[in-house]
Amino acid sequence: MRIFLVNLERRPDRLAAMAAQLARLDLPFERFDAVDAKSVDPAVLSAPFAEEGPLGRLSPGDKACTYSHIHIWRMIAQGPDEYATVLEDDVVLADSAPGFLSDSDWIPKGVGLVKPERYGDKNQLIVIGKPRLTVKGRILAPLLSRHTGTGGYIISREAARKLAAIKEKIALPVDHLMFNPNNSPVFDWLQPWQLLPAILDQQEAVGGATDIHRTREATKPKGMALVRRQLKRNYYDLRLVPKQVAQVLTGRAKVVKIPIV
Numbered sequence: 598m599r600i601f602l603v604n605l606e607r608r609p610d611r612l613a614a615m616a617a618q619l620a621r622l623d624l625p626f627e628r629f630d631a632v633d634a635k636s637v638d639p640a641v642l643s644a645p646f647a648e649e650g651p652l653g654r655l656s657p658g659d660k661a662c663t664y665s666h667i668h669i670w671r672m673i674a675q676g677p678d679e680y681a682t683v684l685e686d687d688v689v690l691a692d693s694a695p696g697f698l699s700d701s702d703w704i705p706k707g708v709g710l711v712k713p714e715r716y717g718d719k720n721q722l723i724v725i726g727k728p729r730l731t732v733k734g735r736i737l738a739p740l741l742s743r744h745t746g747t748g749g750y751i752i753s754r755e756a757a758r759k760l761a762a763i764k765e766k767i768a769l770p771v772d773h774l775m776f777n778p779n780n781s782p783v784f785d786w787l788q789p790w791q792l793l794p795a796i797l798d799q800q801e802a803v804g805g806a807t808d809i810h811r812t813r814e815a816t817k818p819k820g821m822a823l824v825r826r827q828l829k830r831n832y833y834d835l836r837l838v839p840k841q842v843a844q845v846l847t848g849r850a851k852v853v854k855i856p857i858v
Contacts, residue, residue, distance in 0.1 A: 598682060598699065599673075599678050599681045600619070600681070601627050601681060601682070602627065602685075602686060603629050603666070603669070603683065603684065604628050604629065604630070604631055605630075606633065607635075612686060615686050622690060622692070624690075626684070629668070631661070631662070631665040632661040632662075632668070634657035634658050637661065642660050645663075645766065646663075646766055647767065651830070652769060652773065655768075659770040659771075662770065663767060663770055663771040666771045667760075667761060667771075669757075674754060674757045674761050678754065679701060680704060680751055680754070681751070682749065682750070682751050683747070683749065684749045688714070688748040690796065690797045691796045691858060693858060694713075694796045696733055697733065701751070703732045703733055704751070704753075705737070708737075708753075708790050709755060709787065710750065710775065710788070710789040710790065711750065711791075712744065712791050712795075714746055714748050714749045714796075714797050714798060715795040716745055716748060716799060717745070720854065721744075722852050722853065722854060723791065723853060723854075724741040724841050724851070725791055726741045726844065726849060726850045729851075735792055736792075737790050737792055737793075739791075740776065741841060742837075742841055743777040744791065745772040745777055747771050749797045750775070750789075759786070760775075760783070776789055779836060793853065793856070794855070795857045796858075798857055
């Protein structure tokens with residue numbers, strides 16, 4: 598199973614840190630030269646994206662990150678492997694990672710997207726559904742709630758092909774597009790699965806804060822525009838809560854934390 602590492606040319610520090618980690622774990626990788634919001638033609642950068650979406654306008658950094666993943670999906674779709682792993686260059690991998698990233702034999706048939714990552718607050722809760730399968734001593738289950746972040750994911754060639762073929766303008770950052778049922782138009786057919794415990798997470802210890810955060814701050818709306826954006830986000834965040842509560846109360850789903858081992 599190929600491992601693609603997304604890395605900006607101007608961040609050799611991050612590349613070095615990730616290369617050292619992956620070498621220690623005996624995981625070969627292929628560097629992907631990430632799209633750089635600072636140097637790419639703004640017209641080219643904006644071409645695949647809508648003017649505005651459920652989270653408001655996308656920052657240049659979010660567009661560049663999403664565009665990088667689109668390019669990788671195209672490579673995976675045309676490649677020989679049934680599955681591939683995509684890593685961003687600010688993740689910390691557990692010692693157990695090679696058991697899941699060296700091959701894809703453990704992934705059940707029909708599963709096109711696996712999230713082996715924990716993203717965000719270590720105490721955050723997510724909702725998982727059924728079936729809950731045991732693979733290599735861990736739980737693999739359908740992800741039913743928002744759990745964003747694309748620090749690391751495993752994707753099938755077929756799922757990558759479908760994502761790369763999206764014709765509509767993309768209105769969300771890549772992590773919400775893939776892992777947020779509250780607002781993603783493709784979540785239902787992607788049907789991502791969560792690995793528990795996770796084997797990686799994003800940390801600022803690997804190269805500091807991302808450039809994306811800086812471009813978000815630079816393009817953040819002010820005044821009533823900010824209020825309108827927040828109300829819109831709140832609507833999307835809450836609209837699936839009744840369904841998720843019903844799933845939990847009827848035993849069709851379970852609320853869990855995401856440990857890393």
